[in-house]
Amino acid sequence: MTQVMACIDGSTQAAAVCDCAVWASQRLGSPLSLLHVLDQQRYPLSGDFSGIIGLGSREFLLEELASLDEKRNKLALEEGRMMLDAARQRAVKAGVEPTLRHRHGDLVESLRELEGDIRLLVIGKQGEDSGSEVQLIGSQLESVIRTMHRPILVTPADFKAPASAMLAFDASATSRKGVEMLVASPLLKGMPIHLVTVSSDTHEARAALDAARDKLADAGFEVHVAILEGEVEARLRDYQAEHAIELLVMGAYGHSRIRQFFVGSTTTNMLRSATTPLLLLR
Structure with a gap:
């Protein structure tokens, strides 16, 4: 299980x-x-001090070092x-x-x-x-x-049971799968979900967002939808702070705008700034 x-x-x-x-x-x-x-x-399983024999160490010293190493590991x-x-x-x-x-x-x-x-x-x-x-x-x-x-x-260091969540959505296969995971899981049931994308407000973006919203709504979620423009990380963080959202949900990797920052230094920046729990979906 x-x-x-x-x-x-x-x-x-x-x-x-x-x-x-x-x-x-x-x-x-x-x-x-x-x-x-x-x-x-x-804490290696056993110490190997043979390399210092050339420094003139005696056998008893090696045995003592090994004994100290063993005690350290036991502690x-x-x-x-x-x-x-x-x-x-x-x-x-x-x-x-x-x-x-x-x-x-x-x-x-x-x-x-x-x-x-x-x-x-x-x-x-x-x-x-x-x-x-x-x-x-x-x-x-x-x-x-x-x-x-x-x-x-x-x-983060201080955990508070979340009462609301935001899903960063970019219409990719991974983020669509993320919607399906939330629908199938009891983890966030009963919480309002903010479905947020950072992109131009095009017909395609709106259609994908609406389809995701409908799936979540059909599963019983209260859904709030937003399309934002600008720098992805900053806009998501601003929206989260503005609406006092207590849990951020997003895909861990990908090549689209929302998930590009989970590669290299931007991953570090996102995690650094997190003050609420962050759920990464694969």
């Missing part, structure tokens, strides 16, 4: 990730899984278990009993291996190595977004 999977680490955003994942699990009616990955680059493993247990207690208090997963390796590789079990991935905007600046994003976040073929819900 597919699950909502949340990436838990030692960052200040771990609580928000947990709360966001609990919310999504309850909305979707899917079990919750909490994942912690012990970074194999920072890191225990710390990861404590993180997961704290997140589990938080989830249980909110009404969800999660399963816990603790892996040693690379986060992206681990998620790729687990992808078949994932219905929705929840991850923080910043990880434990990202620093304290609000506009920084996690170093692995873009890699996760590029790798995964599941919806990804990115949460």
Whole structure:
């Protein structure tokens, strides 16, 4: 059975990730899984200090270094278990009993291996190595977004259960599929949806927007439609702020105007400026 999977680490955003994942699990009616990955680059399974023999080291020193490395890794493993247990207690208090997963390796590789079990991935905007600046994003976040073929819900440090959503729509096959996903999913049911495109107000753009609106309306959504002109990122952010929209939904990749900014530096800029959860559809 597919699950909502949340990436838990030692960052200040771990609580928000947990709360966001609990919310999504309850909305979707899917079990919750909490994942912690012990970074194999920072904590290798075993230390290899043979390269320093040429510096005149003695065998006992190598053994001592290896022992210290082993102790360090055990402490890191225990710390990861404590993180997961704290997140589990938080989830249980909110009404969800999660399963816990603790892996040693690379986060992206681990998620790729687990992808078949994932219905929705929840991850923080910043990880434990990202620093304290609000506009920084996690170093692995873009890699996760590029790798995964599941919806990804990115949460900022403060999570608030959203009551409204905006879907950035560009009439592409991916954004049309995004509409179908929202129609089929209980995640946003009952919320007003702002269906917004940034393009010239042509007959084609209006027709595509109207067709998407009708599908959402037929599924029971209250739909607000807007066609905006100008720079995509700025116009979407302005509209979101103006209408106090609490969740942004969009396709992760593509070649059209709306999704071009999810490539390279513009991805970073969009994620940096996010102050509300961002749902990326694939």
